[in-house]
Amino acid sequence: MENAINISHLDTHYGNYKVLKDITVSIPRGKTTVILGGSGCGKSTLLKHLIGLLRPTNGTILINDKDITLMNEFQLNDIRRHIGILFQGAALLNSMTIADNVALPLKEHTRLNPETINIMVRMKLDLVGLSGFDHFFPAQLSGGMKKRAGIARAMALDPELLFFDEPSAGLDPVTAAGIDDLILRLKSVFKMTITVITHELPSVFMIADYVIMLEKGEMLFAGTLDELKASSHPAIRRFLERKPDTAAVSPDDYFDIIAGRI
Amino acid sequence: MGSYGQTIFGLTGRMTIAFFTELRILSRLINNTAYWTFVAPFIQKRFRVKQSISEIVKVGYNSIPIVCVISFFLGLILALQAAYQLRRFGAMIYVANLVGVSITRELGPIITAIIASGRSGSAFAAEIGSMKAAEEVDALIGMGINPVSYLVVPKLIAMIIMMPALTIFADCVGILGGTILSVTLLEIQPNAYLNQTINALLVRDVVTGLIKAVAFGISITIVGVYQGFKVTAGAEEVGMRTTASVVSSIFMIILLDLFFTVLFYFLT
Ligand SMILES: Nc1ncnc2c1ncn2[C@@H]1O[C@H](COP(=O)(O)OP(=O)(O)OP(=O)(O)O)[C@@H](O)[C@H]1O
Ligand SMILES: [Mg+2]
Numbered sequence: 286m287e288n289a290i291n292i293s294h295l296d297t298h299y300g301n302y303k304v305l306k307d308i309t310v311s312i313p314r315g316k317t318t319v320i321l322g323g324s325g326c327g328k329s330t331l332l333k334h335l336i337g338l339l340r341p342t343n344g345t346i347l348i349n350d351k352d353i354t355l356m357n358e359f360q361l362n363d364i365r366r367h368i369g370i371l372f373q374g375a376a377l378l379n380s381m382t383i384a385d386n387v388a389l390p391l392k393e394h395t396r397l398n399p400e401t402i403n404i405m406v407r408m409k410l411d412l413v414g415l416s417g418f419d420h421f422f423p424a425q426l427s428g429g430m431k432k433r434a435g436i437a438r439a440m441a442l443d444p445e446l447l448f449f450d451e452p453s454a455g456l457d458p459v460t461a462a463g464i465d466d467l468i469l470r471l472k473s474v475f476k477m478t479i480t481v482i483t484h485e486l487p488s489v490f491m492i493a494d495y496v497i498m499l500e501k502g503e504m505l506f507a508g509t510l511d512e513l514k515a516s517s518h519p520a521i522r523r524f525l526e527r528k529p530d531t532a533a534v535s536p537d538d539y540f541d542i543i544a545g546r547i
Numbered sequence: 548m549g550s551y552g553q554t555i556f557g558l559t560g561r562m563t564i565a566f567f568t569e570l571r572i573l574s575r576l577i578n579n580t581a582y583w584t585f586v587a588p589f590i591q592k593r594f595r596v597k598q599s600i601s602e603i604v605k606v607g608y609n610s611i612p613i614v615c616v617i618s619f620f621l622g623l624i625l626a627l628q629a630a631y632q633l634r635r636f637g638a639m640i641y642v643a644n645l646v647g648v649s650i651t652r653e654l655g656p657i658i659t660a661i662i663a664s665g666r667s668g669s670a671f672a673a674e675i676g677s678m679k680a681a682e683e684v685d686a687l688i689g690m691g692i693n694p695v696s697y698l699v700v701p702k703l704i705a706m707i708i709m710m711p712a713l714t715i716f717a718d719c720v721g722i723l724g725g726t727i728l729s730v731t732l733l734e735i736q737p738n739a740y741l742n743q744t745i746n747a748l749l750v751r752d753v754v755t756g757l758i759k760a761v762a763f764g765i766s767i768t769i770v771g772v773y774q775g776f777k778v779t780a781g782a783e784e785v786g787m788r789t790t791a792s793v794v795s796s797i798f799m800i801i802l803l804d805l806f807f808t809v810l811f812y813f814l815t
Contacts, residue, residue: 336689358693365691376686378678390690393697438690 607709622724675775710764
């Protein structure tokens with residue numbers, strides 16, 4: 286199985302706080318990889334490293350066998366043109382309409398004429414079910430619609446690699462299923478390599494070929510969906526069976542926590 | 548004793564490191580801005596014309612009324628102040644010289660710059676700051692768009708073009724204010740006043756004023772966007788940085804003004 290991305294021994298810090306600890310994992314090409322893990326375990330942080338937005342303290346990230354941690358801003362920008370990313374908060378530019386947001390990468394990186402760009406923008410918006418909203422500003426959209434507009438923007442340049450940070454968080458089940466369907470289509474029709482962070486178990490079972498699971502910044506699991514289902518690791522079982530973390534704190538510790546001593 | 552020493556040395560060390568870190572970030576910003584404004588567009592054959600025009604409208608065209616009103620009043624005030632001194636010598640006609648020279652050399656550029664730092668510099672800081680806070684700058688980087696090229700260059704171009712233009716407005720309207728006051732209250736002949744002004748003004752007075760205006764425009768832009776990019780978190784910080792941008796750009800304007808005034812004093 287050929288890999289699009291190889292991460293090895295990745296360590297990263299926010300100030301003195303170590304967020305990712307010795308992550309070594311690969312993302313297979315032409316497949317959909319799902320990244321799972323509890324809230325605050327560093328998934329979004331990992332994604333930001335994959336586009337060179339954050340620089341690791343240690344380790345290498347190879348994209349198409351080139352180490353992006355050694356690249357300068359210009360080389361990174363060449364790589365980023367082949368990557369589409371949806372941020373957790375959608376991160377649309379609030380000063381422009383949805384259509385202009387989706388058109389932005391096209392205007393910046395191609396020399397297509399405005400009519401062609403318009404057509405491409407409408408195609409992308411239609412793909413995420415937002416036709417007719419071209420002239421809305423991000424502030425006029427609901428949270429889920431912003432997410433979908435963000436997906437349309439990520440796909441604007443028909444990238445080889447797509448990164449989605451919680452694409453279906455805050456969507457109703459029908460729209461969420463629509464996003465899953467879109468991801469499946471992008472994979473089968475355009476052979477894109479798609480990496481999705483999600484907490485939605487139904488969508489994991491629907492789209493995942495390969496699963497990476499993090500816990501508190503460390504690698505917990507990497508393997509195919511079937512291997513995940515078969516795993517007997519307690520943390521994975523808790524996640525799949527939606528059980529709370531039962532390693533409860535002792536009454537004394539709890540007292541220390543609420544007294545602010547820990 | 549030891550702990551006091553440690554505190555003092557520790558504090559000095561931390562402040563020095565913080566200072567040089569800021570200096571490094573600032574110089575990198577200046578470096579990038581210069582590259583993306585004056586080099587990259589010619590290599591890539593790609594000029595941000597539309598965006599620059601829209602910034603020109605915002606920082607230039609929309610400032611014309613306020614610049615005119617303030618410099619008009621300034622002209623009036625200056626003429627009266629000059630008359631207060633000169634009438635004792637019966638040299639009222641020299642009001643024209645004083646008004647003309649001080650407006651073109653000094654007050655026109657500086658008043659325009661102070662208005663621009665309050666109007667445009669703060670707007671730059673607020674715009675970029677709120678984009679930073681909303682992850683929009685990260686989104687630009689993620690799309691492979693250099694934020695300096697996309698956000699800073701049009702603003703810098705607009706300021707480089709519009710600061711001298713606004714200063715010319717301020718000069719003309721300020722002199723007009725002086726003229727109107729002299730003609731009415733001081734009863735100087737309009738013709739005599741205007742002739743006196745024209746004779747008093749040297750091209751280099753106007754030109755040195757415009758050179759200052761360009762320098763002020765560059766420094767207002769850099770200070771504003773620098774403060775904007777410094778934002779990391781929420782709306783509160785955006786407000787703080789906006790205020791900081793106005794305060795520090797006015798400070799920079801006065802420093803630069805001192806520098807240029809000394810320079811031109813010895814050069815001309
Ligand atoms: N800019 C930042 N500065 C300091 N710490 C940060 C920053 N961003 C994230 N962190 C910390 O890094 C850790 C991982 O954050 P991250 O956003 O990667 O989590 P996540 O796995 O995406 O969580 P979620 O599922 O809730 O989105 C958290 O503990 C968070 O407090
Ligand atoms: Mg996240």
